[in-house]
Amino acid sequence: MxxxxxxxxxxxxxxxxxxxxxxxxxxxxxxxxxxxxxxxxxxxxxxxxxxxxxxxxxxxxxxxxxxxxxxxxATPTVVKQVSFEEKLESELKKANQMTGVDIESVTYNEQTKGVVIWLFQEDVWDEKHLRNSFAYTTFDIMGVLVKYPEKIDFVTIAGKTPMIDSKGHTSIDKVYQVETTIDDAKTVNWDNLINYNKDVTVAIKNNFESVWWHVAVRP
Structure with missing residues (x-):
């Protein structure tokens, strides 16, 4: 066992x-x-x-x-291109030395190379004050425009101001207009005309092909 x-x-x-x-x-x-x-x-x-x-x-x-x-x-940043018209308007407003005269608008036609500039003066002492104000502003403007002969051929500058008729009605009317070519304008010393101490309407007449004043402010 x-x-x-x-x-x-x-x-x-x-x-x-x-x-x-x-x-x-x-x-x-x-x-x-x-x-x-x-x-x-x-x-x-x-x-x-x-x-x-x-x-x-x-x-x-x-x-x-x-x-x-x-x-x-994110949306990409777009840099706005400044047009020649905008550039010109900015330069003209900086060059304007006449108090009370506004450069109301600047229009540039690229096809015709024409520039149309509108001035506006609201407060006017008398007809001579208005004529001198528009004339000296015109000299300032032309001093800028002649820097761009490759861009500009024709220039038109017009001025407006409030007018009162015989019935007491007020309206904004054109009282001044001048025209010239840039080729003729280049022959003028516009900067020096600022010191012109005689009748400025004579300088305007001698340096523009076409000059027009409203009958109410005509010299």
Whole structure:
């Protein structure tokens, strides 16, 4: 009987660790947990290294995405091109030295190379004051226009002011107009005419091909 029991004990001894399901469950579970802990630890270490080497990806990830989206949808800045007419009007207004006379409008025709300029004076002391104001403003204007002979061929300057008729009605009427070519205008020293201390209507008459004054203000 003793000889038969010994082999049975040997078989029982070998039977205990044949697999994880045959009595070794606790050992296998402990090993699996250790493996998982190692994997989690490696993932954490990798994440920390990425955060250290690329901090901006974590701090500004959202803002970078917003910035990229904004740039993608932003409207490009358009620089407005200033036309010759606008440039001319700006220069003429700066050159005008006569207080009370406004350069109301400047029109440039590129096809005919013609310039039409309207002046307006609201407050007038008398007819001589009006004539002198328009004349000196005309000298200032012509001093600018002669700088652009390649752009301008013909010049028309007209002036308006409030007028009262015999019935007391007020209206804005044209009272002055002069015309010339730029070729003739280039022969005149317009800057020096500012110092002309005689009858300025004479200088106007001598330096323009066409001169017209309203009968109410005619010299």
């Amino acid at each position: 003793a000889e038969e029991d010994a082999p049975q004990q040997g078989n029982d001894a070998n039977k205990g660790c044949s697999g994880c399901g045959d009595g070794c469950g606790d050992g296998c579970s402990a090993g699996t947990q250790k493996l998982l802990l190692i994997i989690v630890g490696l993932v954490v270490v990798a994440s920390v290294l990425v955060a250290i080497t690329n901090p901006n990806d974590f701090e500004t990830g959202d803002s970078s995405a917003v910035a990229k989206a904004t740039l993608a949808t």
